[in-house]
Amino acid sequence: AVVSxxxxxxxxxxxxxxxxMLPSKLKDISVLAICHEDxxxxxxxxxxxxxxxxxxxxxxxxxxxxxxxxxxCSLKAFPSLSKIARILRNKMPHERKGTVSPNIGSALKSxxxxxxxxxxxxxxxxxxxxxxVPLSKSDYPFATLEDHVxxxxxxxxxxxxxxxxxxxxxxxxxxAWSDGNLHLDIRKQISKQENIEEEKEKIRRELEERWTRxxx
Numbered sequence: 001a002v003v004s005x006x007x008x009x010x011x012x013x014x015x016x017x018x019x020x021m022l023p024s025k026l027k028d029i030s031v032l033a034i035c036h037e038d039x040x041x042x043x044x045x046x047x048x049x050x051x052x053x054x055x056x057x058x059x060x061x062x063x064x065x066x067x068x069x070x071x072x073c074s075l076k077a078f079p080s081l082s083k084i085a086r087i088l089r090n091k092m093p094h095e096r097k098g099t100v101s102p103n104i105g106s107a108l109k110s111x112x113x114x115x116x117x118x119x120x121x122x123x124x125x126x127x128x129x130x131x132x133v134p135l136s137k138s139d140y141p142f143a144t145l146e147d148h149v150x151x152x153x154x155x156x157x158x159x160x161x162x163x164x165x166x167x168x169x170x171x172x173x174x175x176a177w178s179d180g181n182l183h184l185d186i187r188k189q190i191s192k193q194e195n196i197e198e199e200k201e202k203i204r205r206e207l208e209e210r211w212t213r214x215x216x
Contacts (some may be wrong), residue, residue: 015129017118019097020155022148025112026134030067032060034081034093035074035104046108048072054080065091072099072107115152128171131156135175142211146204149175175207 033040033048040051049068052059054077065071065087073081073093078100085092093099098110119129133152136145153173160169 015119016159017116018155018159020115020117020133020152021098021110022113022115022135022151024136024140024144024148025109026115026137027112029069029112031108031111032065032068032071033073033104033108034071035077039074039076039104043104043108046105047112048104048108053077057081057084060084060087062087070099070111072101072104072111074104074107075100075102117152117156138214142208145207145211149173 030049031047033043033051034054034057035043035051037053040053043051057080068091071088071091071093078093081088081092093107095101097116098114099107101107101110115133117131117133119131122128122130135148135152153170157170
């Protein structure tokens with residue numbers, strides 16, 4: 001999905017980024033879990049590829065980290081990571097991303113369900129930013145896609161500047177898949193307040209029909 005957001009006034013709005021938790025996981029990734037030995041079984045049961053205890057952090061090298069997409073950590077083990085922060089770099093677990101948790105199983109689920117997003121300059125419109133994110137797998141039911149679109153939209157809207165109206169912040173949403181795209185003009189929909197529910201249902205039906213074709 002591509003979401004286009006507009007800046008206000010002559011000064012361009014600062015770029016924003018965030019992490020959105022979706023109900024269903026979108027990716028199967030290799031995860032390294034750092035936790036105490038008694039937490040290893042739970043970590044493996046929740047998808048960890050390998051576990052390392054805090055007293056064995058000397059095993060973690062740049063070469064080892066290349067084998068893993070994400071690193072997660074239990075809250076109990078987190079203080080020990082200060083020793084290897086320079087090695088972990090952008091793979092350093094963080095509570096904001098959900099990759100640090102009192103429960104190592106929760107951290108692993110978060111690593112697979114979290115979608116990181118950021119605003120990038122639009123190549124077509126200098127006053128706009130684009131946010132591009134994955135929202136579903138082709139074998140998921142339409143209801144999952146619908147939920148993910150709603151959650152992502154609401155999360156991005158939380159970053160709207162206080163003085164900006166909703167229809168000025170997000171202008172367009174584009175959903176893309178293998179057999180085509182669906183463009184939603186947000187301003188057009190919001191301006192038709194008297195028909196908004198009818199328009200939303202019309203869009204929903206069209207999207208569901210297309211999603212059914214993707215799965216067939």
